[in-house]
Amino acid sequence: MDIQWYPGHMSKAMRIMREDLKLIDVIIELTDARVPQSSRNPDINSLANSKSRIIVLNKVDLADEAITSQWRKYYEGEGLFVKEVNSKAGKNVKSIVDVINQACAEKIERNKKRGIINRPLRAMIVGIPNVGKSTFINALVGRTSAKTGNKPGVTKGKQWIKLNKNIELMDTPGVLWPKFDDEQIGLNLSFVGSIRDEILNTYELSVKLVDFLMENYESYMIEKYKLADVKDSYDVLLQIAKFRGCKSKGDEYDTEKSAIILIDDFRKGKIGRISLEKPEDFYGKQ
Numbered sequence: 001m002d003i004q005w006y007p008g009h010m011s012k013a014m015r016i017m018r019e020d021l022k023l024i025d026v027i028i029e030l031t032d033a034r035v036p037q038s039s040r041n042p043d044i045n046s047l048a049n050s051k052s053r054i055i056v057l058n059k060v061d062l063a064d065e066a067i068t069s070q071w072r073k074y075y076e077g078e079g080l081f082v083k084e085v086n087s088k089a090g091k092n093v094k095s096i097v098d099v100i101n102q103a104c105a106e107k108i109e110r111n112k113k114r115g116i117i118n119r120p121l122r123a124m125i126v127g128i129p130n131v132g133k134s135t136f137i138n139a140l141v142g143r144t145s146a147k148t149g150n151k152p153g154v155t156k157g158k159q160w161i162k163l164n165k166n167i168e169l170m171d172t173p174g175v176l177w178p179k180f181d182d183e184q185i186g187l188n189l190s191f192v193g194s195i196r197d198e199i200l201n202t203y204e205l206s207v208k209l210v211d212f213l214m215e216n217y218e219s220y221m222i223e224k225y226k227l228a229d230v231k232d233s234y235d236v237l238l239q240i241a242k243f244r245g246c247k248s249k250g251d252e253y254d255t256e257k258s259a260i261i262l263i264d265d266f267r268k269g270k271i272g273r274i275s276l277e278k279p280e281d282f283y284g285k286q
């Protein structure tokens with residue numbers, strides 16, 4: 001796969017995050033519920049080591065409910081705390097406060113035993129670009145303080161947002177770069193729009209997406225684009241071009257245009273609630 005990485009940039013970001021994490025009791029790891037595993041950065045395991053961890057499955061409104069529930073069970077089985085949220089609609093976001101308290105129960109108990117009673121818990125939100133960190137923080141604290149411009153790492157001069165008298169949140173979220181050595185992970189991140197420098201051009205990407213959707217969500221595709229007697233992926237794009245009236249200057253049906261429409265419809269959840277990966281794809285049948 002032809003992707004450019006910036007190792008210097010990344011290691012600096014990791015160094016800053018490692019420093020910031022020293023101040024933190026609990027890490028809230030935001031993932032995209034359509035690609036929960038691909039949207040996690042494996043480096044967080046070493047960065048987080050002994051911290052309490054919460055996995056937030058964000059954008060659940062776009063993901064397949066049954067599969068989201070499989071992911072929740074899988075991660076819970078791994079001993080992680082899990083919350084399903086729709087940050088855009090602010091749904092379930094505030095209840096993260098209860099999960100933070102649960103995740104830090106041992107810490108609270110330990111502090112009590114040592115006579116430390118008024119020390120607030122400190123939380124940090126981390127995630128790869130576009131996973132919804134700013135939207136989540138804004139829904140949680142009700143103001144627009146979380147814009148990072150997707151710069152990796154966290155700014156100096158730490159600011160804390162008081163969620164309540166017991167919990168403080170680091171003002172800026174930690175941006176982790178996506179990471180993958182597996183082509184499918186790269187593709188999944190491209191489908192959801194988390195990798196801007198696309199690993200394939202839009203047309204090739206949409207052909208791969210058509211293949212996945214016809215295999216896993218065929219009925220949604222037929223319903224959405226009124227497909228009939230599909231021959232192959234190209235034919236799907238051609239039928240979408242006809243259905244949506246995508247024509248080139250020479251009055252030919254234009255599958256480059258319908259390719260863009262398909263990806264856009266998918267990203268906005270207009271084809272239906274779709275998940276691109278299941279726990280069994282990574283860990284075998286549970």
Ligand code: G4P
Binds near residue numbers: 060087088134150
């Ligand atoms: P980031 O800070 O992690 O980079 O992500 P950010 O909050 O900017 O969110 C990235 C995109 O994901 C935004 O869409 C945002 O609205 C959308 N988003 C975040 N959470 C959810 C969710 O739970 N459900 C859905 N459906 N979308 C979510 P955008 O198209 O870039 O902006 P906008 O058009 O929504 O303003």
